[in-house]
Amino acid sequence: MGMVVQNIARADQAVIDGLARAGVATVHEAQGRKGMLASYMRPIYAGASVAGSAVTISAPPGDNWMLHVAIEQVREGDLLVLAPTSPCDNGYFGDLLATSARARGCRGLIIDAGVRDIRDLTAMGFPVWSKAVSAQGTVKETLGSVNVPIVCAGALIEAGDVVVADDDGVCVVMRAEAQEVLRAAEKRLANEEAKRKRLAAGELGLDIYDMRGALAATLTVTAIKLVS
Amino acid sequence: MGMVVQNIARADQAVIDGLARAGVATVHEAQGRKGMLASYMRPIYAGASVAGSAVTISAPPGDNWMLHVAIEQVREGDLLVLAPTSPCDNGYFGDLLATSARARGCRGLIIDAGVRDIRDLTAMGFPVWSKAVSAQGTVKETLGSVNVPIVCAGALIEAGDVVVADDDGVCVVMRAEAQEVLRAAEKRLANEEAKRKRLAAGELGLDIYDMRGALAATLTVTAIKLVS
Amino acid sequence: MGMVVQNIARADQAVIDGLARAGVATVHEAQGRKGMLASYMRPIYAGASVAGSAVTISAPPGDNWMLHVAIEQVREGDLLVLAPTSPCDNGYFGDLLATSARARGCRGLIIDAGVRDIRDLTAMGFPVWSKAVSAQGTVKETLGSVNVPIVCAGALIEAGDVVVADDDGVCVVMRAEAQEVLRAAEKRLANEEAKRKRLAAGELGLDIYDMRGALAATLTVTAIKLVS
């Protein structure tokens, strides 16, 4: 019952790169606080920050056959995104697959399962966000699908959606909304810069965001008289 | 139903700094193996080590309004300590709030929920111990309380208690006991130095702690004769 | 009811060192994808890579008495391997015990519980793979056993088995199979090197592993015609 979809549509590369620069937290806010994958998705090393078009993979538990199939579909600037059909923490992916994926232009892997060869992947600078690190191997016996919609770590991802990942986690942006989300993200960044300066100077968020009125109505403030 | 308590009592700053130097494991032992927060509280980067007076925050799930309220109560040397009223891994806190908190003299954050902008916080050297890393944003719609007693990661913390945090986790010391705990901690440190030397020289704990007698009565020792 | 077994048999040191060089993922594959400990066993710092003969410890929850007993049994090249008799995340082990263990030639600790003094252990270069980091201390009141078979993080380990650990996790090799597993591991490494070159040159796994035939029979490939 496997299926492979070829020639998927992708967002504009300049938009994708802009989203990478904005980062996960900003992109997530800019699209209305949606699209985050579960917080158990952690990077294998600190400091990586990427965005790419999703080549999606639906794979059986403990079987990495479809990763080989998916790599043939990768183009420069893509990310591999794998969800197992039932919960599994096996190490589906290691340095050989990374070598192959990188040769096709792949920028990284998002996997709601395990990954291995952490030291080699770190040395290569090939970033992975995963649910687990595990050397527990997989087989190549059962088919899955490539470039079908998947639910990965609680989020719906379709082939060609833009996936953004950094130290804060992983966020998906629908391909059709990528341009608009980038615009909103850039506006937020400009806006944040101004706020950062005021906050650094000691101004309070209570004043900047004009919260004192709403608080006054409902908050009890108690000043304790200290007697040392 | 929110409440903000002002002018909380704090321990002596020299005592607080002494507890920071002693470190979490020693402080925890020195006060009779109590006060540890749950082991899922992990630092966002390795090597940070702080102590401070707790400014406590009780906040609804997914709502960071009270962090803004709490920052107004922070004085030089304090730590923000947040517990949500029900389990939540949202990213309540990021680099803007850190900038604001630091401008008031805050030394770090202990949060039984999520944090974001990890890379910026690391670059700033603003340490955070949290249950999760998550870019999933919060709203500012429901009030909580500041400087009321909270249960954070399984430990009771009152405003003004001393919180000590390093790579081993987070420990709370009651304000009234801080002086005495520091004394006990310093005694342990001196004592450990002597033991460390004997152990490094190859002496066994069994002999140093005089355990052989108790063992002899109840332990069966079997020497296998090896036949290669 | 405690028991201590002395003079356990160990594998040949050259074989053990060979397994360390091969690494966890390769060793695990070489012995037929078996022997992995659960993926929650994580190193306290990145980059450590060891193998050693297991000195096994079965300890009550929250009681580290038997670690002192076990250290007397350690010889150059051994690893301490501890499983609590019921789930526990207490910090059984810290820098004093590490100092003592190292003085006996111990290369590291595998513990299905907690560890503390992370910063000191890292500075010493004493590697630990654990379920948790926790400063929560233990007592010395109840006996356990040393060098009996234990189940550690889901895997059966007997005294003298070879335990291999690196950034990918922890794997156990039965002593009697160590020589043969090393041979298989070295063959895999040689084989992988050739594959790595072909993959890096852009050749696909689908072709290298000759998978296209099997796929053709069962996989539906859909080429979408893109209309930008």
Place this chain on the structure above:
Amino acid sequence: MGMVVQNIARADQAVIDGLARAGVATVHEAQGRKGMLASYMRPIYAGASVAGSAVTISAPPGDNWMLHVAIEQVREGDLLVLAPTSPCDNGYFGDLLATSARARGCRGLIIDAGVRDIRDLTAMGFPVWSKAVSAQGTVKETLGSVNVPIVCAGALIEAGDVVVADDDGVCVVMRAEAQEVLRAAEKRLANEEAKRKRLAAGELGLDIYDMRGALAATLTVTAIKLVS
């Protein structure tokens, strides 16, 4: 940013009722082993078995306002299906909401969060499948959406999809596939009945499924000679 979609399309009621009779395990197999929600979704009492059209709810953590909005959209034969926008185990739903939902013809609730008033719901015979049981209350302060696509316990559910739930868990069937899945399910049931008789008579699955050939090639069978 809330949205409510009205007048959603539903599958034929006879098809829905047929899927309820077939049960979760059969329906799941009949559609190619897909559509299962995570296994942590458990019924509040044993023996309930329902199917219905999904009225979907996306709600903030700890806020049940949208349940009131959703109930207005319920028709005879529907199921309420709620996913929080971030993980939450609060009790969003109790006997008052159940009374209201039932008055509109609602057959039950699927909720990737908590539920309360278990005893009353059981007495009413109003079935709920949930991640948690918790009396921890919610507020009514932030909007969400009704009848938008949601990811609930790891599965994508669109408004009007057929949701089937019994003691084995919860499974979603896409509305467009419901008729065909029912046909396949009924075929399986007939087929199973024949197999059940043969198995009850002592015939082995190895023979019924004709597995011996494939096994013979790869399986080692060892007969131990017993010496009592």
Place this chain on the structure above:
Amino acid sequence: MGMVVQNIARADQAVIDGLARAGVATVHEAQGRKGMLASYMRPIYAGASVAGSAVTISAPPGDNWMLHVAIEQVREGDLLVLAPTSPCDNGYFGDLLATSARARGCRGLIIDAGVRDIRDLTAMGFPVWSKAVSAQGTVKETLGSVNVPIVCAGALIEAGDVVVADDDGVCVVMRAEAQEVLRAAEKRLANEEAKRKRLAAGELGLDIYDMRGALAATLTVTAIKLVS
């Protein structure tokens, strides 16, 4: 370092019994949505519903010595409430201890750890709310304390506080607030009865709670035109 506090203050028995009748969900709401223990605390059988004065126990992991000490402090109408000093799922309590506790008038046990002899306890009608069911036994070697403040499943409980438990979980009411909470709970119950009738008659919560105005301002309602 153990401590036993005798002669603790208790709330009025009529108030305690009133809180039992109100039930956990109502009591929790009546005191401002606070006091819930974590949702993993589940009853060993359905249908039990109790309230009692807390006799608190702080016990080491895997050691049930203090339960024997605590039972001497129990009076008619009390509940035993145990928190281990570090996470533990051992079965601290079984039918012998239940027989002893009941002979002193104990109404049940709340334990943030494990319990065993489930079948006997169910037959006796001795209710227990626990984190786990486990036959894994405990020792009697290390002291803890009785009637000191404890954190149990995330909630602070002091000796003599009123603990209410039913199928929805466990909630603590501070002794000093018990009377007032009961009054608020009874008011809620009366109020709910009226609402229940209106909801059963088909009236919507949107109208009863007067929510339509607030929704109209911010919610987009989309009516899809169905074309079957």
Place this chain on the structure above:
Amino acid sequence: MGMVVQNIARADQAVIDGLARAGVATVHEAQGRKGMLASYMRPIYAGASVAGSAVTISAPPGDNWMLHVAIEQVREGDLLVLAPTSPCDNGYFGDLLATSARARGCRGLIIDAGVRDIRDLTAMGFPVWSKAVSAQGTVKETLGSVNVPIVCAGALIEAGDVVVADDDGVCVVMRAEAQEVLRAAEKRLANEEAKRKRLAAGELGLDIYDMRGALAATLTVTAIKLVS
């Protein structure tokens, strides 16, 4: 690499039946508090209580082929005991396999994974202890082994060991120790009966177990003077 071991040795049936009557908690204590499987192993219905000889199964994640192979090895009075080679909650077993297993004399299933058709299994009175309930199906594509030693839910089980299971969980008794454990269990039961009577009459464990002396030395007892 699959292997099937035939003609395994079993304990005496009268001993096995005696262990079933003693129950899990007593058996576990009688053999020195060892042999418990993890507490997440729960029965699918309350009240079942069995013991049997283990027919062990090591199976790949999501693949139930070996269950069919194992059933051919079952004799009257056996229990099937399955451990997946990596963590998996799929429903490996349902009413068809139960029908087949029962026809061979099988008394139940212990599975460190998922089970389905709960309602049918309950109606049949076929008991199962599992990590999960899940209708998520499995395939029949990869071999495992039958009657090899396995680690199931943290415990080592060899083919022919006696497994005892009831509402308190699951415990394994080594075949060679079964006779002796039964003797110790029966002694405990007789002993408990006497204690139960004394405790029911109000005598305290502190006196029965003669604990007061040890306590007096180390415990501080504080009598609070109550001022209502």
